[in-house]
Amino acid sequence: MADLPSAQDWLSAPAPAKLNLMLHITGRRADGYHNLQTLFQFLDYGDELHFRRRNDNQLTLSPAVDGVEFEDNLIIRAARMLQQRSDNPCGADIRLDKVLPMGGGLGGGSSDAATTLLALNKLWDLGLSLDELASMGLALGADVPVFVRGEAAFAEGVGEILTPVSELAEPWFVVVCPQVHVNTGKIFSHEGLTRDTDPINIRTALRQGGRNDCQQVVTMLYPEIGNALNLLNKFSSAKMTGTGACIFSSFNSETEAISVSEQLSAEYQAFVARGVNLSPTHKVLFRPS
Numbered sequence: 190m191a192d193l194p195s196a197q198d199w200l201s202a203p204a205p206a207k208l209n210l211m212l213h214i215t216g217r218r219a220d221g222y223h224n225l226q227t228l229f230q231f232l233d234y235g236d237e238l239h240f241r242r243r244n245d246n247q248l249t250l251s252p253a254v255d256g257v258e259f260e261d262n263l264i265i266r267a268a269r270m271l272q273q274r275s276d277n278p279c280g281a282d283i284r285l286d287k288v289l290p291m292g293g294g295l296g297g298g299s300s301d302a303a304t305t306l307l308a309l310n311k312l313w314d315l316g317l318s319l320d321e322l323a324s325m326g327l328a329l330g331a332d333v334p335v336f337v338r339g340e341a342a343f344a345e346g347v348g349e350i351l352t353p354v355s356e357l358a359e360p361w362f363v364v365v366c367p368q369v370h371v372n373t374g375k376i377f378s379h380e381g382l383t384r385d386t387d388p389i390n391i392r393t394a395l396r397q398g399g400r401n402d403c404q405q406v407v408t409m410l411y412p413e414i415g416n417a418l419n420l421l422n423k424f425s426s427a428k429m430t431g432t433g434a435c436i437f438s439s440f441n442s443e444t445e446a447i448s449v450s451e452q453l454s455a456e457y458q459a460f461v462a463r464g465v466n467l468s469p470t471h472k473v474l475f476r477p478s
C-alpha cells in the first residue's frame with residue numbers, strides 16, 4: 190500500500206480576515222485607482238492554507254474555489270510569481286480551507302495570496318524579504334501588502350503606504366455577512382462615490398476613527414446591506430468593511446458579542462472574532478509559541 194503523506198509534510202498557516210475600521214477616499218489618481226486612508230486590523234478568524242513541497246515544478250490546489258479559474262486564483266498567481274524568483278524547480282500541493290465569504294470586504298483573496306507568498310518563500314527557501322514580498326503582493330491587489338507585513342496599520346496611497354499601529358484596542362467584533370457579492374471595481378468607478386475627503390493624520394484616525402466613504406453608494410446599490418446595518422446599529426454602532434458586503438460592530442467582551450450575534454435574525458450569516466494587531470499568519474510562521 191502506498192504511504193499516506195504524514196501531517197509533518199505539510200506547512201499550515203492561517204489567512205485571516207481584515208477589517209477597515211475607517212476608510213476615507215481622498216482622491217482619484219490618473220490611473221483610475223483611488224488614494225485612500227484606512228485603518229487595517231486583522232481578525233483571529235479566516236481561511237487556512239496547507240502547503241507541501243513537490244520535487245517537480247507543478248502546482249496543485251484543492252479544493253478549487255467556485256467561480257475562480259485555477260490560474261486566476263490569487264493563491265496560484267502568488268505561487269507563480271515566486272516560481273519566477275527561483276533558479277530551481279519548485280512545486281507545491283496546496284490545500285485551502287475556505288471560510289471567508291468572497292467579495293465580503295474581509296480581504297479573503299488578498300489574505301490567501303499573502304499567506305502563499307510567506308509560506309512558499311519559507312518552504313522553497315527563497316530568502317525574499319518582507320519588503321520584496323509586499324511589493325510583489327501589491328501587483329496582486331491593494332490589500333496584499335498589509336497581510337504580508339502582518340501588522341495592524343494606517344494605510345495611505347492605494348493602501349500600500351503602511352504605518353504600523355500597535356495601540357489599537359483589540360475588541361470582539363460581530364461581523365455580519367449579507368449574502369451579496371460586491372464588486373470592488375464597480376463601487377470605485379461609481380459616479381456617486383465621494384472622493385474628496387480631507388486627509389487626516391494618523392493621531393486623529395486613532396483617536397476619532399472615521400467613516401467608510403464607500404458605505405453610502407454600496408447601501409444604495411445593495412439595500413440588504415443597509416438593512417443589516419440598521420439591525421446591527423440597534424446593538425452598537427455598525428460600519429461596513431472595505432467595499433462591503435460585510436459589516437461589523439465592536440464589543441468589550443466575547444460574551445456580549447456572542448449574545449448579540451445570537452439575537453440577529455436567522456437570515457443573516459454572522460460570526461464573532463477578536464480584532465488583533467499582529468497577523469495570525471505571522472504568529473504561526475515567525476513566532477511559534
Ligand SMILES: C[C@](O)(CO)[C@H](O)COP(=O)(O)OP(=O)(O)OC[C@H]1O[C@@H](n2ccc(N)nc2=O)[C@H](O)[C@@H]1O
Nearest residue numbers: 209221222223299330331332347348373374377431432
Ligand atoms: C477597498 C479595500 O478593500 C480597502 O482595504 C481595498 O483597497 C480593495 O483592495 P482589493 O480588493 O485588493 O482591490 P484591487 O483588486 O486592488 O482593486 C479592484 C478594483 O478596485 C479599484 N480600486 C481599488 C483600490 C483602490 N485604492 N482604488 C481603486 O480604484 C480599481 O478599479 C481596481 O481595479
Ligand SMILES: Nc1ncnc2c1ncn2[C@@H]1O[C@H](COP(=O)(O)OP(=O)(O)OP(=O)(O)O)[C@@H](O)[C@H]1O
Nearest residue numbers: 262263291292293294295296297298299301332431
Ligand atoms: N483564493 C481566492 N479567494 C477568494 N477570492 C479569490 C481568490 N482568488 C481570486 N479571487 C477573486 O477575488 C475576488 C475578491 O475576493 P475577496 O474575497 O478578496 O474579496 P473581498 O473580501 O471583497 O476583498 P477586498 O476587501 O480586498 O475588496 C473574488 O470575487 C474572486 O473572483
